[in-house]
Amino acid sequence: MTVRIAPSGSPAAGQDQAKGKARAVDNDDGDIRNGCSDGSATTAGNSLVLLASATLKGQSGRLTNLQWSSGGQALVPLKQSLVILTPCLGLHPQLFDSVRLSDLEAHPNWWDKFDHLIHSIEYRPIYESDPTVRTRSAVSKDYSAIHASQLEQSWQQAEWSPPGLGVAGSSLIAALSHEHDLYIIGAAKNPFGADWRVLHAVDAEPIRRHVRRERQQASEAGAPSVPAFFAPDVQTGRLESRAGQFLCAAWTEAIPPDRTRPGSAGDASEVQALLIAGTRSGHLALWECSNRASAPRLATCSRTGSWDVLGICVGPWQAGRVTGTMSCRIVTHDRQRVAIWTLERARDRLDIKQASELPPPLPGRMISVWKWFGGLLVYATTGEVHVFDADNGTTRTFELSEGGRDDCDPLRPAASIRPKGSGSCIIALQDSSRYLVPLDINAGAPAGDTLVPLAAPVARGYVPLLSEVQPAYDALQRLHGEAAESSSASPVDALEASIRSYDSVASMGLTVSGSSRYNLWLRSPVVPAKDARTRAVELLAAALASVEHLDAPTVARIRHVLAHYHVSSSPVAFADGLGQVIDQATDGLEDALLRDGPTSDDATTTVSRDHALRRGQACLYVALWLQRERGDAAPAGTARNVDFLRSLLFVRHLADSMAGLVDEVEPASSMTKDEARRDATTVTRLAAAAHAMLSSGGAEPSRPRTSRLQGTITEADAVLARLGVSLGAIQKQWDETLRSDGTLQAGEECAACEAPLSLQVDAAKGTVEWARCVSGHVWPRCGVSLAPLVSVGVRACSGCWTKSLLHAVPTRDQAAMDVEPGVEPLSSVLFRGPGETTCWACGCTWVPL
Known part of the structure; x- marks a missing residue:
């Protein structure tokens, strides 16, 4: 055929x-x-x-040199620099107020709609001045000298990591240099900014130690010797030198030891991945990387043969042949063959075994x-x-x-x-x-x-x-x-x-x-202008149906719909189509998002609620974008949808936040009075917001919303009881202050004059007003914990520009070195899990300011 x-x-x-x-x-x-x-x-x-x-200045020495990260950033590895291109489409305009956008050539009809942030990571400064460059093993004479074509100072390869390893949920970059060094590059603070730098220069010394052990074990086992052209010590030195030269690298997601099937629950706060590299000595090395670890850890090293490992391609994870294990296939190629290897994980152990299935050999054929x-x-x-x-x-x-x-x-x-x-x-x-x-x-x-x-x-x-x-x-x-x-x-x-x-x-x-x-x-x-509305309905409806199965930020999932709007022959009709889809998507969303209370044990219900959450976040994101893009000409009902969706998602956020505090609170007897008062204020603040949403003077809340808010207050009462505080007496005071001036007090003090601070919630819009004291001082509030923003560290959502405290989660090494007495603030629990990197309102990533 x-x-x-x-x-x-x-x-x-x-x-x-x-x-x-x-x-x-x-x-x-x-x-x-x-x-x-x-x-x-x-x-x-x-x-x-x-x-x-x-x-872009420079050219690439490799093919397939363009990749997209899950966050919607393009990576182009050129010889002299690694170029990161971030389309500004869909990101909040205030993110670029103090950043110079790169000039791009575009059609006059949309010349300023597809601006990019372009940042180059030059290799020469890293090669000349970076202090983390690893040491090499010296031999009496290096017979494995680098080829003349590799003497130019340049990058050879670069790969995006899975999301979540970098700051703000971003990806890291594994980059290979002309000297076969392996670097891990990431953003120091803002992944959309220009502060990308080398985080780690991967040390090959553990691989050299593995090579020495291999040769020692072979010698002790009496393995038959092969004709050698060098003395044993020189031959060992040459092999160690080649083991420290990386030729290729690839990332793959790491399946946690307790995860026995794809999609099962795991630790939402920690993101793990595996970095796999091939060396000139014919070894495959695997490092475990985590956003909670200060450096990658070598997990295993296996020999694939005597030839250079020239390429790696990692397949998807699947259930292993043994119950409770997961495995994935790794394909490698050298000068003689293409080989398939099985990477298997059982509990805390990783093993690489050669599979029996091999493609036909390809001598002299370039893949x-x-x-x-x-x-x-x-x-x-x-x-x-x-x-x-x-x-x-x-x-x-x-x-x-x-x-x-x-x-x-x-x-x-x-x-x-x-x-x-x-x-x-x-x-x-x-x-x-x-x-x-x-x-x-x-x-x-x-x-x-x-x-x-x-x-x-x-x-x-x-x-x-x-x-x-x-x-x-x-x-x-x-x-x-x-x-x-x-x-x-x-x-x-x-x-x-x-x-x-x-x-x-x-x-x-x-x-x-x-x-x-x-x-x-x-x-x-x-598409003719008369069909623009229909086209918009098809695109956004398909996107909302698909976001349930994607974990990427909302902007990356919806950006192509916004691009279609800008090139549409009738933007007005296209925007009306987007508004129509949002109107239809809000029907039944409240029940799906708030069903069965905050602590349902039904796995099916939990998954359905998570899908509804992602749909609601996507709808709010598009509605906010329509308000910014169209202004007063936005489709009818856009403002109403924004208020409804944000209020609904705020109720979900309060309930999920309180549910997370229930299992983390410590009894008052195990902490000091100041620590107990601090944690009580955190809980009281969330309970006050739920009380205000439930007691608003507007329309009576719906049954799902009332049930969810009452459950939140009930859980807050149980948490405060462990801290030695009674919520009943506080609620009576809230009812009185709500009737008088519409504000509440949660035991907070002004940072300037120590006067009590007020807490005011707009139940119809799901927003919290700025905190005020009797002296007239005002403070913005954190969008996650609702605490006053009085510290320097602040972050903002890249989609809706909600402000939040910048809470740095320590690595394992930092936590082990922390010997200060005391109990961790209960508010730190609110910044773990999905809320650590993504906004609860629109699902976009937090960006440090």
Whole structure:
């Protein structure tokens, strides 16, 4: 069987159509970047829109050099710098008041809508002055000298980590240098700022010790010796030196020891991940990384062979063969073979074992791109794509034809791979040719199938004066990588980014400048103005249905919907469609979000409530964005939806916060009077807010809301009883002050004059007013604990700009060194779990100010 998709405009396509041997194919995954912008032989849905372009200094020495983090940041590893690009679309405008945005080229219709924050992590300053660079093991003579091509001071590779390891729930970067050092890079304070720095230079000394133990054990066991060209001590030194040189690295999520199946509950406060690296000595090393650990810890090290480990690709976790274990597959390749390894975790132990299933050996064949799709491994070599089934050990090979073109490079490598639905994937080559690869290897066709390039879609969004020249120029540039935003709820309509070379050539044919071109695209069909409202309803409804299964920040899940608004032919109708979806989504949301009280033990109910929480946060985020974007022209009912959703989510926040304090409170007898008074104030403050929401003078609260607020007050009464405080007497005072001036007191004192502070809640809007004293001093309140913001450390939500105290959670090492007596403040419990990194209102990340 031959899988054929005729390319638009190619000679072969015209001949086949003339002979009646080709059938029309409706394809929406062609490559816009090859200059086919006239719309010939394309459908209405076969279109990409260019949103913004930026020229980056330098080029990459690797393919597939573009990645998206779960937080919606793009990483482009170039030789001289690691470039982090953050689209500002969807983030709160005040986040960039004091930051200079990078100038990007864009169409005049949306020239300021897709600004980016661009930060470069230069390698030279790190190489010359960073004090954390690890030491190397010296040998009498280094016969494993670095190749001349690696002598240039440059980055070689960089990978995003899973989310949550960095500050504010951000990702870290594992980067390899030209000297085969492995660095872990992260933001020091603000992931959207320019304070990214080296956090750790991974020390290879534990791996060297492992190599020495291996050789010692082999010598004691009487292993047969092999002919050696060096003295034993020199040979050991060479092996240790090679063991300290990292050639490749990859991240994977770490399954906690108590997690026996994907999706089961674990410690919500601690985020763990595994960093896997391959060395020149043929070893695989695994480090355990955590947002609670001050440094990565080497978990295990295994030898894969005598050759350099040139590449690593980690598959998804799945249940192991033994009950209570989890395992994932790791594929490595060296100069001789591609090998599959099984990483298994049972309790606190990690083991790497070679699997029996191996793809066919590939001597001298370069693997340019590979990716796991469940139990299928798809990897591309020169002119071929291989689909390997790790479960039964079978492989299906596809030949990549040139589609009738006579100017193709037969050695062109693949630059990217991405999924296309559930049964296929898209392979993009460096010359922008794209191929649809079926993932069903048991479709009845023998090995040796031939794939033909996909048709190219319409290009839109170029600057008018360059709409003819720029696509043709881009077609001559090399494609180094492309990727869709990984957290988008709809991959069909997602944002996509691509990196190309951007060379300028002199009259004699010499390259006079070498830079890279970053392009941000949106897959969007041409929609008439009369259908803009319907299009908005489809996009947002699909996004809300999908956010239940994604843990990324709301802005990353909804950003593609906002991009469609800016490029819509009728923004007014599109905004009305968004408002319509929010109106429909609020129906029944209150019951789903507040059902069965705050402490239900039903796992199904808990999951359903969490899904409702994410839907409610997404709806509030979009409604707030419509208010900022449209102002007075926002769809009717937007202000009402904002107040309803924020008030509803505030009730949920109060109930969840109080439920978290119940199990953490210490009895008054185990703490000092000041500590007991401090914790009592924390509980009283939340109880006062719940009392104000329940006793508001407006419309009577609904039954689910009343039940949830009463449960919160009941739990507060139980917590205060352990602290030696009676809530009944305090509630009588609250009723009197609410009738007189609408305020309450929670035992707080003004930081300036020590007078009592008032607490006032707007029940209709779910907001807490600033704290006031009789002397006229005013203090903003924390959006999480409701405490007055009198300290310097403050953070803000990147979506709705809610302010909160900046609570730093100590690492394990810091906690072990903390010998100060006393009980941890009960308020610290409120800043753990999901609330540590994401806002309870809109689900976006907190950003330190």
